[in-house]
Amino acid sequence: MTCVKEEAYAKINLTLDVLGLREDGYHDMDMVMQSVSLSDTVTLTLEERPGVRVKSLGADLPQDRSNLAVDAAYRYLEAVGCPKQGLSMTIEKRIPVCAGTAGGSSDAAAVLRGLNRLLGEKLSQEALMQLGSQVGSDVPYCVLGGTARAKGRGEVLSSLPSLPPCWIVLCKPDFPISTPQLFRRIDQYPEGKKPNTKAMLRALEHGQLPAVAKELYNVFEAVLPEPQRQEVQNIRRILSESGALGTCMSGTGPTVFGLFDRKDRAEQAADKLQEAYPEVFFTKAV
Numbered sequence: 001m002t003c004v005k006e007e008a009y010a011k012i013n014l015t016l017d018v019l020g021l022r023e024d025g026y027h028d029m030d031m032v033m034q035s036v037s038l039s040d041t042v043t044l045t046l047e048e049r050p051g052v053r054v055k056s057l058g059a060d061l062p063q064d065r066s067n068l069a070v071d072a073a074y075r076y077l078e079a080v081g082c083p084k085q086g087l088s089m090t091i092e093k094r095i096p097v098c099a100g101t102a103g104g105s106s107d108a109a110a111v112l113r114g115l116n117r118l119l120g121e122k123l124s125q126e127a128l129m130q131l132g133s134q135v136g137s138d139v140p141y142c143v144l145g146g147t148a149r150a151k152g153r154g155e156v157l158s159s160l161p162s163l164p165p166c167w168i169v170l171c172k173p174d175f176p177i178s179t180p181q182l183f184r185r186i187d188q189y190p191e192g193k194k195p196n197t198k199a200m201l202r203a204l205e206h207g208q209l210p211a212v213a214k215e216l217y218n219v220f221e222a223v224l225p226e227p228q229r230q231e232v233q234n235i236r237r238i239l240s241e242s243g244a245l246g247t248c249m250s251g252t253g254p255t256v257f258g259l260f261d262r263k264d265r266a267e268q269a270a271d272k273l274q275e276a277y278p279e280v281f282f283t284k285a286v
């Protein structure tokens with residue numbers, strides 16, 4: 001086998017809490033993550049010519065190691081003792097870029113999984129996750145996928161019961177967010193409202209979608225700069241008025257999502273949002 005295809009799923013945060021600044025400059029987190037059916041497709045082909053080459057469809061991605069997928073490939077090849085192995089990858093991009101939905105991290109995780117398949121499963125899932133943590137804080141979760149709690153920098157993971165069946169509408173407003181800046185703002189205002197992670201875990205355990213929807217909470221939303229916070233609230237309002245059981249921002253944003261128990265209402269919400277926003281996605285949990 002010289003070629004494999006991997007789906008790289010986007011993620012949303014059902015909860016996101018920042019526990020505090022660490023000595024290494026990162027923050028300790030406590031998050032409940034969920035993969036959704038919006039995905040990029042990553043195709044990997046082994047080649048004789050050394051080096052990693054990348055072609056992207058649907059977005060203009062960097063060719064060098066600032067692209068997490070490229071960095072992941074080099075790290076994997078070094079880790080398994082094949083640094084001269086050549087690789088070309090094609091990334092069909094559908095997950096929005098810089099959106100709080102882990103698109104780049106998910107592509108990197110797909111590269112780790114795919115290369116491992118191509119080269120004879122040389123590393124365990126645990127080892128792939130550890131390698132992924134060197135690429136980015138969200139990569140270990142993206143290797144695991146599904147419903148999971150992420151602690152530490154994001155690399156201390158435990159799988160959770162699946163999100164009850166529902167439809168999830170994602171909407172990305174068109175403004176950039178600086179992740180380091182949002183972390184700095186959290187450090188300045190550490191006393192804000194916190195998610196009730198225990199209640200979220202209980203809701204998942206009992207398979208109760210309304211309770212999950214009630215517990216959605218992301219501490220970053222309260223520290224967004226004012227015009228952006230209003231835009232996020234506007235999207236949440238449109239989702240709620242269309243019948244979402246709960247709404248929340250994902251990661252460091254700016255993507256906002258709503259959970260629906262009825263498909264027709266989710267479709268209506270997506271139609272309504274599409275009148276004002278170009279990047280709206282109708283998805284399910286995976």
Ligand code: C5P
Pocket residue numbers: 025026027028029135136137138152153154179180183
């Ligand atoms: O690990 P990653 O490269 O995705 O992190 C990007 C930035 O986000 C870091 O440089 C840091 O500023 C911030 N970060 C953090 N604590 C985490 C994850 C990310 O402070 N747990």
